[in-house]
Amino acid sequence: MEKVKLKLLYSDLRPELEMIEKELEVAVGSNSLLLNEASLHLLQAGGKRIRPVFVLLAGKFGNYRADVMKQVAVPLELIHMASLVHDDVIDDSEMRRGQTTVKAQWNNSVAMYTGDFILARALEYITVIEDSKIHDILSTTMIEVCRGEIIQIEDKYKLDQTIRDYLRRIKRKTALLISSSCELGATVSGTDAETAARLRRFGYFIGMSFQITDDILDFTSSDEELGKPAGSDFIQGNITLPVLLARQDPKIYSHLRNAVGKEMSDGERMEIVKMIRNSSALQQAKAISEQYLDKALKELDHLPKGPANKTMRKIAMFIGKRKF
Amino acid sequence: MEKVKLKLLYSDLRPELEMIEKELEVAVGSNSLLLNEASLHLLQAGGKRIRPVFVLLAGKFGNYRADVMKQVAVPLELIHMASLVHDDVIDDSEMRRGQTTVKAQWNNSVAMYTGDFILARALEYITVIEDSKIHDILSTTMIEVCRGEIIQIEDKYKLDQTIRDYLRRIKRKTALLISSSCELGATVSGTDAETAARLRRFGYFIGMSFQITDDILDFTSSDEELGKPAGSDFIQGNITLPVLLARQDPKIYSHLRNAVGKEMSDGERMEIVKMIRNSSALQQAKAISEQYLDKALKELDHLPKGPANKTMRKIAMFIGKRKF
Numbered sequence: 001m002e003k004v005k006l007k008l009l010y011s012d013l014r015p016e017l018e019m020i021e022k023e024l025e026v027a028v029g030s031n032s033l034l035l036n037e038a039s040l041h042l043l044q045a046g047g048k049r050i051r052p053v054f055v056l057l058a059g060k061f062g063n064y065r066a067d068v069m070k071q072v073a074v075p076l077e078l079i080h081m082a083s084l085v086h087d088d089v090i091d092d093s094e095m096r097r098g099q100t101t102v103k104a105q106w107n108n109s110v111a112m113y114t115g116d117f118i119l120a121r122a123l124e125y126i127t128v129i130e131d132s133k134i135h136d137i138l139s140t141t142m143i144e145v146c147r148g149e150i151i152q153i154e155d156k157y158k159l160d161q162t163i164r165d166y167l168r169r170i171k172r173k174t175a176l177l178i179s180s181s182c183e184l185g186a187t188v189s190g191t192d193a194e195t196a197a198r199l200r201r202f203g204y205f206i207g208m209s210f211q212i213t214d215d216i217l218d219f220t221s222s223d224e225e226l227g228k229p230a231g232s233d234f235i236q237g238n239i240t241l242p243v244l245l246a247r248q249d250p251k252i253y254s255h256l257r258n259a260v261g262k263e264m265s266d267g268e269r270m271e272i273v274k275m276i277r278n279s280s281a282l283q284q285a286k287a288i289s290e291q292y293l294d295k296a297l298k299e300l301d302h303l304p305k306g307p308a309n310k311t312m313r314k315i316a317m318f319i320g321k322r323k324f
Numbered sequence: 325m326e327k328v329k330l331k332l333l334y335s336d337l338r339p340e341l342e343m344i345e346k347e348l349e350v351a352v353g354s355n356s357l358l359l360n361e362a363s364l365h366l367l368q369a370g371g372k373r374i375r376p377v378f379v380l381l382a383g384k385f386g387n388y389r390a391d392v393m394k395q396v397a398v399p400l401e402l403i404h405m406a407s408l409v410h411d412d413v414i415d416d417s418e419m420r421r422g423q424t425t426v427k428a429q430w431n432n433s434v435a436m437y438t439g440d441f442i443l444a445r446a447l448e449y450i451t452v453i454e455d456s457k458i459h460d461i462l463s464t465t466m467i468e469v470c471r472g473e474i475i476q477i478e479d480k481y482k483l484d485q486t487i488r489d490y491l492r493r494i495k496r497k498t499a500l501l502i503s504s505s506c507e508l509g510a511t512v513s514g515t516d517a518e519t520a521a522r523l524r525r526f527g528y529f530i531g532m533s534f535q536i537t538d539d540i541l542d543f544t545s546s547d548e549e550l551g552k553p554a555g556s557d558f559i560q561g562n563i564t565l566p567v568l569l570a571r572q573d574p575k576i577y578s579h580l581r582n583a584v585g586k587e588m589s590d591g592e593r594m595e596i597v598k599m600i601r602n603s604s605a606l607q608q609a610k611a612i613s614e615q616y617l618d619k620a621l622k623e624l625d626h627l628p629k630g631p632a633n634k635t636m637r638k639i640a641m642f643i644g645k646r647k648f
Binding site for chain 1: 356358359410413414433434436437439441445447448450454460463464466467469470471473474475477478
């Protein structure tokens with residue numbers, strides 16, 4: 001399992017991550033039965049907790065204090081969780097990480113309000129932070145994540161969008177939250193401004209690489225590995241980098257043009273997945289992902305050496321090479 | 325028109341309200357065409373801007389500075405707008421205030437993200453406020469509004485809920501945001517703690533009275549006056565005070581029991597509306613609304629006299645007597 005392997009890379013952080021996990025459980029608790037069930041369902045669906053990990057690792061470059069790190073790690077993960085549950089409404093997703101989504105288990109309204117509630121809880125955590133710079137970063141992040149989702153709606157089913165459109169979208173959707181995690185971890189632990197800026201850029205590059213890899217895996221992995229049908233992105237109208245690169249072949253373009261936005265059988269879906277697999281698009285996308293990865297690693301070269309730097313490098317390499 | 329008449333009561337505040345209106349327009353602006361259209365649609369649907377009015381009036385009890393007032397009035401109105409657009413998803417509402425809703429004009433996803441975006445913008449305003457007490461009140465308000473909506477989902481179609489359930493729900497749904505508006509207006513203008521607490525209680529009582537009146541009007545007004553079909557609340561599964569009082573008659577109870585949660589023709593809908601109109605429920609509900617109104621007026625009796633006190637009293641009386 002990918003998740004287990006990735007977790008080995010940051011096993012040193014286990015005590016803090018367990019503390020954060022407990023705090024997340026408390027954070028999503030309420031005296032509403034329905035809300036509790038939906039939030040716990042979402043929490044137990046897990047995820048890699050990669051944002052808290054980056055907060056903690058970035059904090060190691062400064063005056064590391066676990067309880068201070070927690071104050072920003074928890075709201076960042078909550079913002080992420082809230083955006084996932086709202087994404088599932090937009091994408092009409094039944095499955096995520098091999099589990100039914102909140103919108104599938106209950107309905108769109110419950111998913112919407114579970115997201116609202118978790119976002120509100122994130123705010124509650126932000127409130128106790130006195131540093132106005134931290135507030136600024138967190139609320140700007142929240143706003144940009146929301147804007148990213150709007151752009152995602154606007155760009156849906158648009159086969160003729162540019163690669164620049166795609167990059168702009170994943171920047172807001174994924175890279176920004178990871179880059180803020182790194183920047184905030186550094187800032188709350190009082191690193192100098194240059195270190196914080198480098199860590200922010202590292203987070204941005206690694207986030208871009210991570211999302212492109214995710215978008216590749218949607219085509220290369222099996223349904224079982226993904227925990228949802230392969231090719232889901234295209235079916236949901238999310239036009240990702242592999243599609244934008246593959247469409248340069250006129251034959252593939254006309255096939256995609258006929259399929260986009262239409263109901264598809266499993267056979268038709270797999271036909272498209274195979275068409276992308278057999279094109280050169282996945283190799284090209286991988287090369288772009290690796291360019292971002294290289295930039296991320298270069299930032300690490302300029303940061304102080306030590307265990308945190310090493311772990312960040314290992315995670316970066318892992319993300320670059322993961323198979324599913 | 326009710327809105328016009330109400331506005332006459334606070335015509336002194338027009339310059340500040342126009343400033344707030346312009347600021348709201350800026351606040352919901354973005355470079356996304358879809359989002360801009362949806363947000364402007366929501367903004368232009370208007371509303372009474374009663375929350376900003378209460379912020380301004382409460383501010384008159386202290387050291388009134390229009391620009392400082394604006395800093396809390398704008399996010400409070402944005403929280404309100406965001407909750408309305410999400411409500412429309414939950415209630416599956418096609419019309420509000422005589423206009424099509426965002427979810428009807430576009431779809432549920434757009435409504436959800438328009439709400440998210442507006443909420444994020446509210447945050448942006450909250451961020452620049454340095455006083456941690458203001459932050460606390462604003463974020464607690466946001467959380468409680470969200471919780472109120474969850475409870476609203478849970479209580480839907482439950483004909484056997486208690487009146488206490490109803491009161492708890494409208495407290496969070498309506499009274500809290502108005503009470504916070506009054507408290508924040510007082511706090512940012514530096515009134516003493518007792519004045520702020522009295523204004524908060526005034527806002528709470530007036531908010532309860534206001535929502536009960538709204539729930540009565542859903543049965544007493546015509547479709548044209550409401551700008552949506554009379555009896556909409558019941559059809560959407562929102563069990564309000566008039567229904568809870570009317571169900572005490574076993575004949576009405578069994579009629580409602582058969583109808584709740586079912587598709588209804590216009591004729592069947594009007595049959596229920598008339599049944600409630602002909603019962604004593606509306607008179608009883610009115611009496612309860614008036615009890616809250618009296619409590620609100622008593623708070624004003626203990627506050628310093630002056631034009632702001634007078635205007636608050638006029639608004640309270642207006643709310644207590646409004647016909648639609």
